[in-house]
Amino acid sequence: MFPNVFSEGSVSSRVVLPLYVLLSVSRAALATNPFVQYAIDFPDPNYVAADNYAPNLAGAEATIIAWAEEMASHGPWSVTNKPVVAPSGDKHDYMSWAPYEWADCSNVKNTTALSLSDESKECNFVFRDGQVNPERSIIQDFQSFFNLSDAVLYNSIAAVLQNKSSSVYSQNVAKFVNTWFLDADTAMNPNLNYAQMNRGPGSGQNGSYTGILDLRGFAKIASGILILRNSKNTDWTSDLDNQLIAWCNKYMDWLLTSPSGTQASHATNNHGTIFVSQFAALKLITKDTAGAVNWTQNYFSGLFQHQVNSTGDQPEEASRTHPYHYRNFDIAGMITNARILKYADPTSKPWNTTASGATIQTTVDFLMTVNPATTGEQDVTAEIYPNIAAVASVYGDPDGKYVKFLNATGFPYADDATFLWDQPLAGGTLATTNSTSTGGSGGGSGGGKSGGRSTGVGAVERICFIAAVLMALGFELLL
Numbered sequence: 374m375f376p377n378v379f380s381e382g383s384v385s386s387r388v389v390l391p392l393y394v395l396l397s398v399s400r401a402a403l404a405t406n407p408f409v410q411y412a413i414d415f416p417d418p419n420y421v422a423a424d425n426y427a428p429n430l431a432g433a434e435a436t437i438i439a440w441a442e443e444m445a446s447h448g449p450w451s452v453t454n455k456p457v458v459a460p461s462g463d464k465h466d467y468m469s470w471a472p473y474e475w476a477d478c479s480n481v482k483n484t485t486a487l488s489l490s491d492e493s494k495e496c497n498f499v500f501r502d503g504q505v506n507p508e509r510s511i512i513q514d515f516q517s518f519f520n521l522s523d524a525v526l527y528n529s530i531a532a533v534l535q536n537k538s539s540s541v542y543s544q545n546v547a548k549f550v551n552t553w554f555l556d557a558d559t560a561m562n563p564n565l566n567y568a569q570m571n572r573g574p575g576s577g578q579n580g581s582y583t584g585i586l587d588l589r590g591f592a593k594i595a596s597g598i599l600i601l602r603n604s605k606n607t608d609w610t611s612d613l614d615n616q617l618i619a620w621c622n623k624y625m626d627w628l629l630t631s632p633s634g635t636q637a638s639h640a641t642n643n644h645g646t647i648f649v650s651q652f653a654a655l656k657l658i659t660k661d662t663a664g665a666v667n668w669t670q671n672y673f674s675g676l677f678q679h680q681v682n683s684t685g686d687q688p689e690e691a692s693r694t695h696p697y698h699y700r701n702f703d704i705a706g707m708i709t710n711a712r713i714l715k716y717a718d719p720t721s722k723p724w725n726t727t728a729s730g731a732t733i734q735t736t737v738d739f740l741m742t743v744n745p746a747t748t749g750e751q752d753v754t755a756e757i758y759p760n761i762a763a764v765a766s767v768y769g770d771p772d773g774k775y776v777k778f779l780n781a782t783g784f785p786y787a788d789d790a791t792f793l794w795d796q797p798l799a800g801g802t803l804a805t806t807n808s809t810s811t812g813g814s815g816g817g818s819g820g821g822k823s824g825g826r827s828t829g830v831g832a833v834e835r836i837c838f839i840a841a842v843l844m845a846l847g848f849e850l851l852l
């Protein structure tokens with residue numbers, strides 16, 4: 374798995390600083406949750422496009438608009454912007470470097486004038502598990518695609534919230550998709566030949582199968598594009614639609630025929646789960662609904678059976694160095710696969726599919742009993758929140774344990790973007806943020822949902838609390 378958000382480097386400089394900037398720039402922004410980059414999801418495009426939301430979702434809607442605008446402020450993105458070109462010499466090739474590979478240049482005689490490009494070709498590279506080489510962030514293609522994915526999703530939902538067939542939000546989506554995928558000057562070639570590439574001489578100039586995860590954001594992009602299609606948005610033209618479909622068809626061919634793509638498709642852990650999420654999402658973009666059903670159905674009858682045991686634990690993830698994180702990451706992929714399957718075939722029953730008697734719900738219930746501190750992962754506690762919310766929305770919460778858990782975190786969940794589609798989730802009983810702080814965590818208490826939310830001391834404390842959550846999600850993660 375892979376860096377989620379604000380990934381590499383010092384957390385304090387990359388995350389906290391922007392939040393204080395936010396504080397000084399706009400008090401109005403305090404009414405919404407600061408941006409969180411979730412790993413993967415697929416909000417049901419029919420549900421979103423129908424625009425028939427419960428009345429307690431004003432906070433979530435405001436957050437979505439804010440996140441749509443924040444993401445749009447960074448775009449458009451293009452692989453042609455990076456300061457380093459892939460070994461192919463083609464600036465249209467996507468590239469990212471394997472995060473834990475460090476140069477050992479003792480084999481190079483004169484290192485005085487070694488450029489980054491020389492270093493990448495000539496030095497040997499050694500693997501230091503879990504230690505991210507800061508050089509990785511020189512190439513922002515992976516972070517650009519994460520942001521593009523969130524920009525497409527949140528701007529598509531924001532477009533629906535405008536009740537208009539054309540708006541600045543859907544124009545953003547059209548512009549960002551065109552720049553990344555389609556415009557001849559800036560388009561990405563439909564391959565990942567250089568994703569999570571190893572460096573050094575010999576075979577060191579190729580991408581690796583782990584790099585397929587770099588484009589997991591396709592699940593979000595598919596949701597966004599289908600939202601625009603299903604809501605008959607006029608900024609998403611048939612010309613753009615057809616061109617994107619053509620691009621995705623070429624990229625799927627690459628995924629099925631390249632060494633990296635085929636290896637990722639055969640992975641038995643989270644890489645395999647999320648390969649299916651990405652591939653089925655591409656099938657939906659290309660209007661091959663039966664293909665999306667085939668891949669996700671096969672996931673539940675195949676890989677899922679291998680991944681989950683009767684306890685609801687996931688042995689392949691439990692054995693990793695960051696097991697709390699990896700279990701959550703894989704569960705997010707399972708949830709995405711279930712959502713895609715349910716969308717593509719409403720008669721399907723992915724949520725009821727069992728492996729040794731366990732369902733997706735069992736995996737979350739099990740993980741709720743695990744203390745992340747026992748593996749030194751208290752920093753990634755927040756990764757379970759969206760998984761709990763998704764499970765509560767699907768299976769219900771008759772004894773209130775999911776809402777109780779989310780409430781107890783202090784995280785203002787009812788103002789989270791995901792709360793819009795993780796419905797019903799015991800709606801109004803989740804704490805919102807229009808109240809003053811109860812101290813400690815800075816979380817809100819009490820309260821009705823709409824309007825009148827505090828921008829006072831409680832909100833400032835909330836920002837600090839959420840800064841901690843963002844740091845948690847930005848924690849650098851192993852492959």
Ligand SMILES: *[C@@H]1O[C@H](CO)[C@@H](O)[C@H](O)[C@H]1NC(C)=O
Binds near residue numbers: 486
């Ligand atoms: C190493 O390369 C630099 C820059 O080209 C040059 O100035 C220096 O003389 C070289 N040193 C040796 C020992 O060759």
Ligand SMILES: *[C@@H]1O[C@H](CO)[C@@H](O)[C@H](O)[C@H]1NC(C)=O
Binds near residue numbers: 391408444447516517
């Ligand atoms: C991605 O978004 C985050 C959060 O707004 C921002 O800090 C970062 O600079 C963005 N990166 C790119 C490449 O857009």
Ligand SMILES: *[C@@H]1O[C@H](CO)[C@@H](O)[C@H](O)[C@H]1NC(C)=O
Binds near residue numbers: 534
């Ligand atoms: C869109 O319609 C809904 C439902 O009628 C309404 O509550 C909302 O205020 C409208 N939004 C805009 C931006 O006009």
Ligand SMILES: *[C@@H]1O[C@H](CO)[C@@H](O)[C@H](O)[C@H]1NC(C)=O
Binds near residue numbers: 575578579
């Ligand atoms: C990179 O991978 C491709 C595809 O497998 C292969 O043809 C090529 O020889 C590899 N290049 C190197 C330098 O290993």
Ligand SMILES: *[C@@H]1O[C@H](CO)[C@@H](O)[C@H](O)[C@H]1NC(C)=O
Binds near residue numbers: 664667668671
């Ligand atoms: C169905 O999905 C499997 C992977 O689960 C794939 O190997 C197979 O080719 C797909 N079938 C069709 C008709 O696309």
Ligand SMILES: *[C@@H]1O[C@H](CO)[C@@H](O)[C@H](O)[C@H]1NC(C)=O
Binds near residue numbers: 684686687
């Ligand atoms: C389930 O997997 C976990 C992690 O590998 C293991 O500790 C546990 O014993 C397994 N439970 C069963 C019933 O196999």
Ligand SMILES: *[C@@H]1O[C@H](CO)[C@@H](O)[C@H](O)[C@H]1NC(C)=O
Binds near residue numbers: 722724725767768
């Ligand atoms: C599981 O199946 C039962 C019986 O068909 C059904 O009532 C229930 O709604 C299903 N649960 C989910 C989460 O789909």
Ligand SMILES: *[C@@H]1O[C@H](CO)[C@@H](O)[C@H](O)[C@H]1NC(C)=O
Binds near residue numbers: 807826
């Ligand atoms: C929260 O907002 C609602 C609706 O405006 C209001 O009725 C309620 O009093 C507020 N709660 C607090 C604690 O400010």
Ligand SMILES: *[C@@H]1O[C@H](CO)[C@@H](O)[C@H](O)[C@H]1NC(C)=O
Binds near residue numbers: 780805
């Ligand atoms: C969640 O917290 C709010 C505010 O403290 C409270 O009104 C609500 O009853 C709580 N819900 C549950 C299920 O604990």
